[in-house]
């Protein structure tokens with residue numbers, strides 16, 4: 001697919017990107033006196049656009065609009081808020097191809113995955129619309145006669161959304177669609193590697209807000225750590241900080257937001273593994289591993305990084321995987337034949353190459369890849385490494401298509417090794433033996449937030465709660481009851497009598 005970026009941007013409503021619009025909550029700020037942030041195309045290494053960064057005053061202006069908008073938005077009935085999110089989903093449907101292409105262009109994932117990401121936005125909007133009529137509280141039986149207890153859920157306040165480059169649009173939608181139906185306003189700090197995607201999304205959101213006579217429900221602020229990131233963390237007006245990114249970043253969020261007793265929702269690193277039980281269907285497993293490890297060039301937090309295979313089946317698996325890797329077309333993510341695009345930037349390429357060197361030094365065997373490609377852009381070969389389970393790097397998340405194969409003797413050993421890393425996001429077992437699958441799902445099985453059977457580690461649906469344990473941060477986004485993060489719970493007890501009995505049967509001055 002040949003892509004004219006100016007045409008795509010025009011269709012998305014971004015006409016003057018090089019004049020540096022940066023921040024919006026219904027209107028855009030002027031550019032004078034603000035720094036420029038250059039966005040690069042990882043496929044060519046060339047700049048796509050210069051985007052203007054917000055300064056400290058811009059931040060303050062956006063925050064004030066957020067607080068003001070929240071005061072009104074929280075009083076709008078939830079199903080009416082859902083109607084606005086329904087319209088957002090409709091707009092996203094219209095721009096699925098263009099926005100998907102922009103994701104491919106700026107982030108480097110292949111077009112099918114770029115469009116898939118926009119589909120994930122549409123899905124969460126649909127989910128949120130239904131949710132807007134279901135923000136249920138429980139009712140409880142009081143121990144006192146004629147009393148009634150129930151809980152209700154109220155909007156929380158402005159929510160900060162900090163996202164990473166690898167899902168430059170979908171993770172915003174997981175958070176902002178839920179926040180909006182919950183009655184919160186949201187302020188988005190996108191990755192400084194993918195600002196154009198964020199600007200495009202904000203344009204779409206602006207149209208929806210305008211059609212409904214609203215401003216400030218959805219806001220975006222492109223800016224650096226000092227002027228925007230740190231300010232958000234320390235800002236008491238922000239009631240929830242939902243952050244996706246590295247463990248180091250998450251610890252900083254937890255520290256600063258925790259110190260002011262604010263709420264945070266963290267989705268940090270993963271080191272996701274698949275166990276191949278002896279009973280597995282190996283054809284299925286190989287396909288799942290390929291998508292999990294090579295998809296998005298290994299830059300999903302759910303990417304498959306570790307494989308545990310029975311020692312008797314290891315040679316067969318390695319042979320099949322190498323064969324599958326040989327067929328992977330690497331190149332322009334917008335070319336339909338491409339299966340793997342570039343890494344996000346040259347820093348990511350260097351990190352991967354340094355990892356390969358360390359692995360070799362530590363005695364691991366490179367079965368496939370291990371090299372960068374000799375062409376412009378940030379291209380590497382997807383890499384398969386035969387490794388020992390306890391190597392330093394095997395316990396780390398290298399954000400690249402680097403896959404470790406480890407041989408085990410029995411399932412118990414595989415589960416022990418599976419759980420020995422600090423991260424706890426996604427996990428999977430391939431097994432046709434029910435007992436093996438159930439063992440993996442037992443309380444002493446996988447310790448991750450996501451545990452799949454006969455499905456790979458990546459590509460979760462929005463309907464489930466998404467997130468993980470340990471260093472992954474403990475947060476849950478998107479489906480199930482993740483919405484509860486975005487609301488405050490209020491327990492109410494009503495006395496419908498003329499008596500005033502005390503709980504626990506206490507007599508006080510009677």
Ligand code: UN1
Nearest residue numbers: 167300301302458459460
């Ligand atoms: C991420 O990498 O931050 O489950 C999110 C998946 C996608 C989301 C990944 N639905 O792979």
